[in-house]
Structure formats: structure tokens, C-alpha cells
Amino acid sequence: MLGLKNGESFSVKRVTIAREIGKRLADMGFVRGAKGRIVRSAMLGDPIQVKICQYDVSIRRAEAQGIEVEMAEAGV
Amino acid sequence: MNGHRAVLASDGLTPPAGAARKASKVIRIALAGNPNTGKTTLFNAMTGSHQKVGNYAGVTVEKREGRRLYKGYEFQVHDLPGVYSLTAYSMDEVVARDFIINERPDVVIDVIDSTNIERNLYLCLQFQELNVPIVAALNLNDEAISRGIQIDEKRLSEILRMPVIKTVGKKSVGVEQILDKAIVVFEQKEKPAYEVSYGYELEEDVQAVIAELKKDDVFCLRYPVRWCAVKLIEKDARADELVGMHTAAASVRAVLKERVKRIEEHFGRDSSIVVSEQRYGYIHGAAAEAVTRLHSDKKTITEKVDQILMDRVLGFPVFLFILWSIFQITFKIGAYPMGWIESLFGWLSSLATSVIPAGILRSLLVDGVIAGVGGVSSFIPLIILLFMFISILEDSGYMSRAAFIMDKFLHIFGLHGQSFLPMILGIGCSVPAVMAARTLKNMRDRVITVMVTPFMSCGAKLPVYVLLAGAFFPKHAGTVVLSMYVVGATLALFSSLLFRKTVLRGESTPFVMELPPYRLPTVKGILWHVREKTFGYLKKAGLVLLPASMLIWAVTTFPKSAGDAPKDVAMAQSYAGQIGRGMAPVLAPIGFDWKIGIAAVTGFAAKEMVVSTLGVLYRVEARADEKSDSLRSALRRDPTFSPLVAYVLMLFMLIVVPCFASVSVIYSEIGFKWVMFAITYWTVLAWSLCFVVYHSGRLLGF
Numbered sequence: 218m219l220g221l222k223n224g225e226s227f228s229v230k231r232v233t234i235a236r237e238i239g240k241r242l243a244d245m246g247f248v249r250g251a252k253g254r255i256v257r258s259a260m261l262g263d264p265i266q267v268k269i270c271q272y273d274v275s276i277r278r279a280e281a282q283g284i285e286v287e288m289a290e291a292g293v
Numbered sequence: 294m295n296g297h298r299a300v301l302a303s304d305g306l307t308p309p310a311g312a313a314r315k316a317s318k319v320i321r322i323a324l325a326g327n328p329n330t331g332k333t334t335l336f337n338a339m340t341g342s343h344q345k346v347g348n349y350a351g352v353t354v355e356k357r358e359g360r361r362l363y364k365g366y367e368f369q370v371h372d373l374p375g376v377y378s379l380t381a382y383s384m385d386e387v388v389a390r391d392f393i394i395n396e397r398p399d400v401v402i403d404v405i406d407s408t409n410i411e412r413n414l415y416l417c418l419q420f421q422e423l424n425v426p427i428v429a430a431l432n433l434n435d436e437a438i439s440r441g442i443q444i445d446e447k448r449l450s451e452i453l454r455m456p457v458i459k460t461v462g463k464k465s466v467g468v469e470q471i472l473d474k475a476i477v478v479f480e481q482k483e484k485p486a487y488e489v490s491y492g493y494e495l496e497e498d499v500q501a502v503i504a505e506l507k508k509d510d511v512f513c514l515r516y517p518v519r520w521c522a523v524k525l526i527e528k529d530a531r532a533d534e535l536v537g538m539h540t541a542a543a544s545v546r547a548v549l550k551e552r553v554k555r556i557e558e559h560f561g562r563d564s565s566i567v568v569s570e571q572r573y574g575y576i577h578g579a580a581a582e583a584v585t586r587l588h589s590d591k592k593t594i595t596e597k598v599d600q601i602l603m604d605r606v607l608g609f610p611v612f613l614f615i616l617w618s619i620f621q622i623t624f625k626i627g628a629y630p631m632g633w634i635e636s637l638f639g640w641l642s643s644l645a646t647s648v649i650p651a652g653i654l655r656s657l658l659v660d661g662v663i664a665g666v667g668g669v670s671s672f673i674p675l676i677i678l679l680f681m682f683i684s685i686l687e688d689s690g691y692m693s694r695a696a697f698i699m700d701k702f703l704h705i706f707g708l709h710g711q712s713f714l715p716m717i718l719g720i721g722c723s724v725p726a727v728m729a730a731r732t733l734k735n736m737r738d739r740v741i742t743v744m745v746t747p748f749m750s751c752g753a754k755l756p757v758y759v760l761l762a763g764a765f766f767p768k769h770a771g772t773v774v775l776s777m778y779v780v781g782a783t784l785a786l787f788s789s790l791l792f793r794k795t796v797l798r799g800e801s802t803p804f805v806m807e808l809p810p811y812r813l814p815t816v817k818g819i820l821w822h823v824r825e826k827t828f829g830y831l832k833k834a835g836l837v838l839l840p841a842s843m844l845i846w847a848v849t850t851f852p853k854s855a856g857d858a859p860k861d862v863a864m865a866q867s868y869a870g871q872i873g874r875g876m877a878p879v880l881a882p883i884g885f886d887w888k889i890g891i892a893a894v895t896g897f898a899a900k901e902m903v904v905s906t907l908g909v910l911y912r913v914e915a916r917a918d919e920k921s922d923s924l925r926s927a928l929r930r931d932p933t934f935s936p937l938v939a940y941v942l943m944l945f946m947l948i949v950v951p952c953f954a955s956v957s958v959i960y961s962e963i964g965f966k967w968v969m970f971a972i973t974y975w976t977v978l979a980w981s982l983c984f985v986v987y988h989s990g991r992l993l994g995f
Contacts, residue, residue, distance in 0.1 A: 248570040249570050260701070275700075276806075
């Protein structure tokens, strides 16, 4: 997910980390096929705001690194 | 009132005197849901003012209970913490699921955010798996309508096999329908049979684990088996503990291990994640049938506001400005009512002095009781104002954005974005600041934040700095005072880092934080929040502070010296004086004498008392304050004091154990073990740092 720029849309392929952080991400909607968009990043580039499943969520870059995505057409 | 009518309706008889509040049947409700769904508003609409707030045993997760008499039933409503899921990772989630499993409420009312139905149903399905009857409240329905989201609640109800009611909590729309449905569900003889489908690929594995679990009948009676099987596949630590009690634990674990291996090979990812995905898959299926979204490209108000408030460049200054305003308003405006309360108690004590003859009783009443109650009460205006602002920040949705803005910087020191607010408030007063740390959901973040907050020099420490800096650094007083704030903030940050690397080690907690849409806070909601915090403070602080101030009174008064001994002699001979003298050998290495020892003892009651104590001990006029010239020159004349000693004393007062009010609030937030650890840490750090500074200063010739 870190390869994407602000404003770009994506579709989640899979969460590659497990345990607490991975499970939390999956619980919050980062699951296969979920559509999202990178909204913005904070002042120092971290954390980032992501729109996923109709809502906004803030995640740290370290967490975003564990989410495998593919670019998608805009629409979220 | 409502209840009275309800009782009459239920049995048609006039209830016997005193039994008017007894309803015939009790329905135990658990109110559950995601954060930011308007759950608290709905809870208030349901229960009105019949509420009590406490903590769940052993954890500082708030426990709220309310009552409502309706149609002859007594509803006992337990407000569960707002959670997104029911994993074993967070205390809130463990509390919520343990409540369902152990207390078996009659009905769970699950509050669902209608604008974000999928993520909210994710929690709902986990309640279904716990085999507890559910009534779903599709809350914030007005927002959903304005966003073009149409929900067919009948269809949704059929698919998910549970009653679904549309509600608008802040307007109390749908509340009675919810209660009506809860009665229907409660009176149903047969429990609803929910069936959360995980798809055929996973179902086979779930069934295999269930088959193993079913070999122990007692286990099956105590725990919902399907839920347990799913949780085991999710690698849930608590579920694994439960299996430890299973008679065939070994074979359950063997089958589980094999199944998890199969799942991970088949799906190519961790089995805990596969379960989440399949659950979402089921939800998407249900939502596709019942929810239609009219797509709109128009920017929402939230998106527009965020373009400014969350801007990379503007966001931070705007945040600082908001914080600065809150700080100014709270402590500037709060000073007036604080002054009124202080004069009220001043009047009370002069009244008591004139009415009661001189002696122990008068002294106890004036210097112990009135001073103590006055001390507790004087914080009330600050707490009211501060929590008014905090609840506006929280209810409007800005709080999580502030955390977003600050997170990177604080994360370097092992803190959380939300630690910023309590720390800044600490510059005003540690008492409300520590209470504000409740916004941190994770226990570890909260403990660290609470322990370092006293390093942010509070308002009561300022008179001490002003006195000493004014006396010994007349030309650079401002710079010296400022240096205290800088040293304090630096110590706070590096102490957090130290705690994070030692006693509170462990994986960073996920910062997966929802940024809810902006919502207009309601006056009712704010007043409710403020009232709760204020009473909570009075109850906790009052219980500890009053006895503490009597104790301080006792140690400074006893043993009584002969008749007309001057005040300084009386204080020197009191227990406080003896403690001060007793501390002298420990204080000598950092340049202090016994007089400072006494001031440290009275400073425990309130930091500004250090100044008045020194006033008494240096025999200057009775009401010495920090701007008093006579006290300044008296200090300058004392050979113990030097600019270096004065600076070290300021450092000592900054770092050492904060006042009793703070300690008691810290105790109630983080518990006995951590407060003892913190007291030790503050004391050791204060002494060692003072030792180093004092001796380096001496070596450098100061």
C-alpha cells in the first residue's frame, strides 16, 4: 500500500501480517476485495488516512506495509 | 414517573407503599456497538438519569448501568465498551465478550451506524455466534438518509434473523420500538438460532473442530460451541485457555492444528485473517440485498472541513491554536470561580475562627476540614470547563484527528497520538489532565501517559519557581522559570521512552483508529459528560483528599508545643518538623537542609504550600506569597541557599511526587501497583538528577 500516492484508489489483495495488528486491520475491513483510497498523510508523512468500506481510518505506515493491494479505478 | 404508571399497567393493582418501583419482570440488556455510533446517546435516551458508573472488576474499563421501567418490565441496561470486534487483544473487547458469556444478558441491543453498516455488522455477527438474542438498532438513520443510503430493514431482518429497528438516538426516535422488540424477544420461548455462514471452504473445518469440542458435555453447556470453534481457528488466546478446561483438550488441539494448517495452505494467509474475510464475505452478501447506495461525487462537509483541519501544513498550527484557546479559557476563566470558592472557604474558616474558641477543635475544623474540603472543591471549576471542551472535541470527532496530527512525533517516544492532550493539560493542573488520559483506550499507553503527566509543570508549581527564581536569579527569572517547563517536558518524553523500553515493553499497539465524520455535539451530551466527570472526581478525590488533608494538618500541628511558642518553632517541633529533620541526611547530599524537608512534606498537600511553609519557617509575615520581598531577602540571607541550591530545589519540586490530589487521581486511574512504581520513580529520579546537578554545579564553581 505504501507504493500508492495520496488520492489513489486500491483494492485489497491480502493482509500479510498476522497477530494483533493484522487481525485488527482485517477486523476493520481490510479484507480481500475491499475497495479503498489513500486520502492523505500527516505532517511528517505518517500516519496515513485511508478511506475503506465507506469510512475513514488512520493507520501508521508500519501497519500499511502489511497490506498488499493492487491499484484500482477511482470510485470510492 | 414512568415507572409508576408502568407498574399500575402491569398488574392493575395499586402497588403497596414503598414497592412502587418494583416491576414484575426484569430484563437484563447489554447495549453494545462500535465506537462513534451514538451508543451513549441511545443509552441516555433509554435510561434517562437512572445511571451509575463504575469500573469492571480489576480493569479500568468504565462500566455504566442504567434502569428503565417500561410496560411493566424493569430494564437493567449495561452499556458495554464500544468495540469493533471481540478479540482477546484489547481489554475493552475482552470485557464485552466476558460480559456476554458470564452474565448471559437476556437481550443484546446492538447499536449499528447506518452509514457504515458492513463494519458494524461484523461485530453483530460475533454476538450472534455467542448465541445471545439480539435486537439491532440502525442508529444515525438521519445521516444515512442524507448520504443517500437506503436500508431495507425488513429484508435485513429476514436475512440476519433478528429484529432491526431504525433509530435516531439524539432525537429519541425508535427507542420505544427497541424496548418493545426487546420484550418480544425476551418473552419468546425458543431462543433464536443464528447461523453465520463461513462459506463451504471454511465450514468443513469449523464443523471438524465443533465435533471435537462436543465430546465434553459440560463444556458445551458452559460455552457456545460454534463461537468457540471459530475463535480457536482465529487463534484467540482466551479461547485456547478455555480449551485447557476441556476433557479432551489434547485431541481438540490436535484437530485444530491440522485444520489451521489446511486453511493456511488453502487460502495462503493466516487463519485468523481468513475468518475475518469470510465473515465480511457473508456481510457483503447480506448488505448487497438490503442496502442501496445512491452514489454521489459531492464532497461531504467532513471532507471539506478536513481539507483545512487535516492539512499537512495548516493542521498542526490549527491544532495548537485550538489547544491554546482551551487552555487559556479554562485556566483564565476558571480562575474566577476558583477564587469565589476559595473566598467562600476563607469566609467559612474566619467564621469558624470567630465562633469556636481557640483550641484543637478549631484548629482541626479550620486547618483540617475546611481547608481540605476547600482544596477538593477548588478544582471543580477547572474540571467542569476542561471536560466541557474535551467532550466537545470528542463528540465532534476532532479528537481522533488531533491524535492523527500528533502521532508521529509522540510515537518516537513510545507514546500515542492521544497522549498529547493530557500532557498539555498537565501544564494547568495534573488532576484533570490525568483524568483526560481516559481517552487512551490502551492500558499501556494510558499508564505511561499518566505517569509522565506530572512532569509537565502544573500551575501550583509556578509560585515556587517564581519565588526562587525571583530571589536568586532576579535578572533572568523568566528564563529560569521557562527552563523548568522545558526540563519537565523533556523528562516526560524521555521517561516515556524509558518505560516503553523497560517496564512497559511489548509490541506497539495498532494505531488503526477510526476518523469519524464531524458531528455537532449536543448540549445534553456535553452536560451529561461533564456531570459524570465532576461527580466521579468528587467521589474519588473527596474520599482520599479529605483524610489526607487532615493527616497533613495533624503532622504539622502535633505534638503541640508549649502555649505561645512562635509559629516557626511550633512547626519545627511538629511531626512534620521531625520528618523534615529525619530527611536531612538524605537531603544534605543535594544541598537541602531540614527546612526544605518540611516544605517537601507540606508540598505534598499542595505545591503552592511550599511557599507559605517557607514563609512560616523564615518568620516573615503570616501570609507570605511568591512575590513577597521579605521572604526573598530572608532566603537570600540564609547561608544554605545559593542560586545553585535554589535551582536544584526548583528541579526537585518539579520532579518529586506531585500533590496528594494528583496522586489520588493517578491511583484511581492506574491502580495501586503502578502508582507505587510511579512514586518510587519520581522520588529516585528527583534525587538523582538533583544530586548530579548540584555536584556538577559545585564543580563548575557555582
